[in-house]
Amino acid sequence: MLPEKEPAVTISAMTSIAEVRPIENRDVPEILELGNEIFDVSVFPYSVWSLGAIAKHLDQQPEACHVAEVGSRKVGFVLASMPFFDQKYWGHVEWIGLRRDFRGKALATKLADATIRALYHAGATRVVGDISTSNRESKLLARSMGFTELTTMTLFAAPSLDWIKSVAPEEEFATSDA
Ligand SMILES: CC(C)(COP(=O)(O)OP(=O)(O)OC[C@H]1O[C@@H](n2cnc3c(N)ncnc32)[C@H](O)[C@@H]1OP(=O)(O)O)[C@@H](O)C(=O)NCCC(=O)NCCS
Numbered sequence: 001m002l003p004e005k006e007p008a009v010t011i012s013a014m015t016s017i018a019e020v021r022p023i024e025n026r027d028v029p030e031i032l033e034l035g036n037e038i039f040d041v042s043v044f045p046y047s048v049w050s051l052g053a054i055a056k057h058l059d060q061q062p063e064a065c066h067v068a069e070v071g072s073r074k075v076g077f078v079l080a081s082m083p084f085f086d087q088k089y090w091g092h093v094e095w096i097g098l099r100r101d102f103r104g105k106a107l108a109t110k111l112a113d114a115t116i117r118a119l120y121h122a123g124a125t126r127v128v129g130d131i132s133t134s135n136r137e138s139k140l141l142a143r144s145m146g147f148t149e150l151t152t153m154t155l156f157a158a159p160s161l162d163w164i165k166s167v168a169p170e171e172e173f174a175t176s177d178a
Pocket residue numbers: 038039094095096097098099102103104105106107108109110135137138140141142144
C-alpha cells in the first residue's frame with residue numbers, strides 16, 4: 001500500500017529550485033510581462049490577462065498572491081482572492097503559471113499550496129479554480145491537489161448577428177406580441 005501523502009514535506013523537498021514568497025507591488029510589472037509570455041493571450045480566457053487582472057487579486061488578498069523566484073528572476077506566480085462571485089468565503093485561484101523550463105518540477109504545486117494555506121488563514125471555507133477544458137496540465141495540477149469537478153460551463157457563440165439588420169424593430173415587436 002502506498003504511504004499517505006504529506007504535501008508540505010514532499011513539496012518543499014522537491015522544489016528547492018525556486019523560492020516562493022508573497023507578491024509585492026514592485027513585482028507587478030515583471031509579473032504582467034511574465035504572464036504575457038506564459039499565457040496564450042490571443043485566446044479566451046487568457047485574453048483577459050491584464051494589469052487589472054493582477055490588481056483585482058492583489059488589492060483583495062495580497063497574502064494569497066505568490067511569486068516564485070530564482071535569485072531575482074521571476075519564474076512563476078499564482079494569483080487568488082476571495083470572494084468568488086456571491087460566495088464570500090470561497091477562495092478563487094484564477095491565475096497560475098510557470099516559465100516552460102520550470103514546469104514539471106512540483107513548483108506549481110508549491111505555489112498553489114502557499115495560496116490555499118493563505119486563503120484558509122483568511123477565512124476561506126472552500127477554494128475553487130476555473131479551468132479551461134483544453135488545459136490538460138492545469139487539470140492535472142488541480143486533480144493532483146485533490147480538486148474535483150464541480151461544474152462545467154461551455155461558452156456558446158452565435159454564428160452571426162446579421163439577421164438583426166434584416167428584421168425591423170416593429171416586426172420584432174409584432175411577432176413577440178402575437
Ligand atoms: C499548469 C502549470 C502551472 C502546471 O505546472 P507544473 O510545473 O507542471 O505543475 P507541477 O509540477 O506542480 O505538477 C502538478 C501535477 O500535475 C502533473 N502534470 C503537470 N503537467 C504535466 C504533464 N505535462 N504531463 C503529465 N503530468 C503533468 C504532475 O505530474 C503533478 O501530478 P502529481 O503530483 O500527481 O505528480 C503549467 O503547466 C503552466 O504554467 N501552464 C501554462 C499556464 C497555464 O495554463 N496556467 C493555468 C491557467 S491560469
